Amino acid sequence: MTYTPNFADPRTKQRVIKAIAFCRKYLRELRPQALGTRWIHHKDNFGNQRNELSRYLREQLLICCDDRYNKDLKITKKYRLNADGLRFLEQSVDITNTQTTYSVVEVSDKFKQELDAGIDYKDSSSRKWHWLQSYRRWEKQQVLVNSGLTHNYDIVCSCPQLLLQYSQTLGMDEYLFYVNEYINNRAIIRQALSEQAEVDEQTIKRLINGMFQGGQITAYTKSTCYTELEGDLAKIKFLQQHEFIQGLKQDIKKIWAYIKPVTQKRTKRDKNGVTRTLPVSGKQKTALYRDLERTVLDQVMMYLTDTDNKYFLEHDGWTTADPVDTDSLRNYIKNNTGFCLEFDYELLIQQTHKQHIV
Secondary structure (H helix, E strand, O other), X not given: OOOOOOOOOHHHHHHHHHHHHHHHHHOOXXXXXXXXXHHHOOOOOOOOOOOHHHHHHHHHHEEEEEOOOEOOOOEOOEEXXXXXXXXXXXXXXXXXXXXXXXXXXXXXXXXXXXXXXXXOOEEEOOEEEOHHHHXXXXXXXXXXXXXXXXXXXXXXXXXXXXXXXXXXXXXXXXXXXXXXXHHHOHHHHHHHHHHHHOOOHHHHHHHHHHHHOOOOOOOOOOOHHHHXXXXXXXXXXXXXXXXHHHHHHHHHHHHHHHHHHHOOOEEEEOOOOOXXXXXXXXXXXXXXXXXXXHHHHHHHHHHHHHOOXXXXXXXXXXXXXXXXXXXXXHHHHHHHHOOOOOEEEEEOOOOOOOOEEO
């Protein structure tokens, strides 16, 4: 017999509301998100997976678009939000009359208290993690602006820049046309590829960053590329054969040809007892990039602390209370790391038309 929830039951309604809040906060309709089973079925999210209602909510709200799982490698399944299921459940529990959101002021007050006391970031894969990073972009911006942080900076082409310059310290002295062209004209290139392949620019950006970290433009069904392009073989083939993508791929190989010899070797013993050296994995490449990124961000944090400028970090960017002298910061980073970097800047403003966040 097919299970149908009793939406009039207050306990059922509460569980549905929690699941909706979780999905609104962490999931997107188009972009896959890695979610661990324990996290999904936490008592404050979907609830125990053995419960009929919990399983029902998972079927209604989650679309599994990548079922790869490896406990040892910390690889979890990826999901997208089922927008139709979300709308159905919102109507079923009359979401408009239910307190499922927090006011911007409430979240801002919580964040500002942490900011004043000194934010306690958690270390995760060489990156500093904070709960605010999980919110949507416009939500974060409102909280940051309300907390007095309005000057947003990030490293221009962080992944390509850091890997290119690192390979140069290891002896790579060839001029890589396609990598430099991408760094210098990234917006134009992303827009052109987006229009030609009929893929949004953010997806193009993620695919190219993935190439620098071992990713490939491939029709392999378990690949990130296949998931990003929703299995559209025509788009995959177009990008595979595109002159710029092919040239960029060759340039990236040259970068890693210099980095691989100094990367920790992995070995595996085959069935005949012979120990073989394994190629550098995508996971290792990503870890190396994040280590380089963290080296730079550590210097940024020290500089901002020394200049008494309150800040919030996110990946390869930061938002500050006062404007940053970017020339001074650039010299500080170069003197302490050897990396010569440029920064993008955005002044954040208050958005008054959105009043609540989940």
